[in-house]
Amino acid sequence: MKRGKILFGLFVCLLVVSRAYGQVNLKAMTLPEGKKIETSFNKTNRAPDRASMLARLNYEKGVASVELSFEHLEPAILFAGDISTYVLWAVGPDGTVDNLGEIIVDKRDCSGSQKFYVNRKILALMVTAEPYSSVRRPTDLVLFVNAESGEKGVQIAPFTYNDFSTRARPALDSISSIQYISDVPVALKQAEKTLDFAAKVGADQVNPKAINQANEALAKARNQKDKKMAADGARIATQFAAQAINETIKMEEEKAAAEAEAKRQAEKAALEQRASQAEGEAQQLARQLEEIKAERAALAKETEQLAAQTRQLAAERDQLAGERETIQKERDELAGKLKSALSTVAETTDTARGLMVNLAGVLFDVNKATLKPESQLKLAKLAGILMVFPDIKLSIEGHTDATGSEELNLKLSTDRARTVYEFLMSQGVPTDRMKYQGFGSSRPVAPNDNEINRAKNRRVEVVVLKEPEN
Structure with missing residues (x-):
């Protein structure tokens, strides 16, 4: 019994260390074509004690369907801080992620099932707590990861994921022993949390119209006596606030990308200037070769150095071509994500x-x-x-x-x-x-x-x- 307690303590410490370093160990599944498989989930110490999850997956014609069943979940707003909801992620071994959608937990001790879709054949599943449902990168508040499926024909590839967002933080690190006891509909509190997070990131400065619409929708929802209508109105408020947040984050990312591009252009200009300078030096060396035969050996050595610089510039040019190919691939992936989103x-x-x-x-x-x-x-x-x-x-x-x-x-x-x-x-x-x-x-x-x-x-x-x- 004492040895079991020690092992459990070590397990908890490992989870804390994993969070401190911002990484999680995942198991990628290669889904067989046209065969339904089932996988359970491993739970971290952040999740409610009684909570459990199960997923049934089916991959056909380039699309994987994920039917997620869960039991005894508590609303994510119990984490407090910036957190309001749960999101299911599909994670590739290359570190790319797809937000499959919100896991709707709108009451205490909630059980249910939802269906999600993703254009992936190789994926791991991960559930995190998030500030709003349409986030593009997960927080490190990981509650569930898929276990190793025992189904025949399913290849498993362990990998580590660490590209977590640090924008949103909880007040509590775990809700393992907490239950939601408020009479206020969960959707109302989620809308309030999302608006608070929008204010934190300055979304009212980027899209004040959406924030105003969110506040108006939330005010109407608070005045509703019918709880279902109040919840529906609160979700509309959450959508408006999430829209403004995404625009704000997108603007910040575009600004960072523009700064990176400006730096790259400056470096490119410097390389071009050095290339032009090298060309001038080559011409000068050629004239000196005709004028001073005695310096032929020295000039030959300098010419070789210039040739090396030319080869380096050619390699850098090839690298730029590769970057352009990467950008095109990202555009194609974006088009695929758009179709997947519209299909919902x-x-x-x-x-x-x-x-x-x-x-x-x-x-x-x-x-x-x-x-x-x-x-x-x-x-x-x-x-x-x-x-x-x-x-x-x-x-x-x-x-x-x-x-x-x-x-x-x-x-x-x-x-x-x-x-x-x-x-x-x-x-x-x-x-x-x-x-x-x-x-x-x-x-x-x-x-x-x-x-x-x-x-x-x-x-x-x-x-x-x-x-x-x-």
Whole structure:
């Protein structure tokens, strides 16, 4: 018994040391094609004592689905400080991470399941406590990591991850023995925490509009007597605040990148100046060679030195070419992440014009152009995704079936496209990034010969354009 206590104490010390050095040991799984596998999770001493997790994974056609089940979790706001929620991460052995989404824990002793998707075949799973759900880098508040799967055909590769963010800090290092006992809905406290963190990073200076919208939404939520409506309003406030935070962090990262680029350009200019100087010296040496035959040996040695400098410059040029290739690869990865994010809103396909999000039959009542209440949450999520990718241009296009007159269908499709346009604009998507148009029944995707096909033709498509269109 005494030996067991000593071993447990050593285990806790190892966890503390791991956190102090900002690293965690993970096990990457290579998922077999088309085979469902199951893995449990190892828990750190930060997680609630009774909490547990299980994941069922299935990899098909380049996409891994992760069905996460959990039991006896407590809300992340118990960490206090800057922390408000949990996030599930997919981590690659190369250190890249994908935020798969928020694990919603909105009550004491919470159990449930959620499904996530990621374009990875080789991955480890990790659950962390975060200041808001759409963070791009995890904190080192790791609660769960996947265990080594015992399934046949699953290759395991241990690795260490240490690229944690230090922006957000908790007041408590562990909630192992704490329960949420407040009557205040968790979503309200999460919204308050997110707004506090937004103030901490100065997001009100970058996007005051989103912060004002967040405060207004939070005020309305606090005045709601219905707890569900209060929670829904608080989540909208959290979205606005997270949008402003992401823009602030993105601006800081862009500033740092610009400074790094300026330094690189300065170094490049210095190299070019040295190359030009070397060329001048070579010409001078050639003239001296003709004038002073006696110094031929010395001049030959200097010429060799100049040749070495030329080879060094060529190597540096090759390095710059490699950096350009890396940048292109990052752009391609970003496009993949955009499609993955849009697919969580609605069916998304690649077209010659760009990614097309098909919002068929989910937004409006028959012959109406007013958004259904449940559709506003779907479009708000779409707007949140679009705000993370500020450079893309959108074409919002309305379509109908052929049951009405051509004039009526054209007007209805245009009104619906404009309604989506105005809603996205209200969510913070700039109007100079969007255009809308109605096509009536002129562009069906199926014959208008039965109700199922007509339902397919009644749709609004949001096209993420590859190239600007007139």
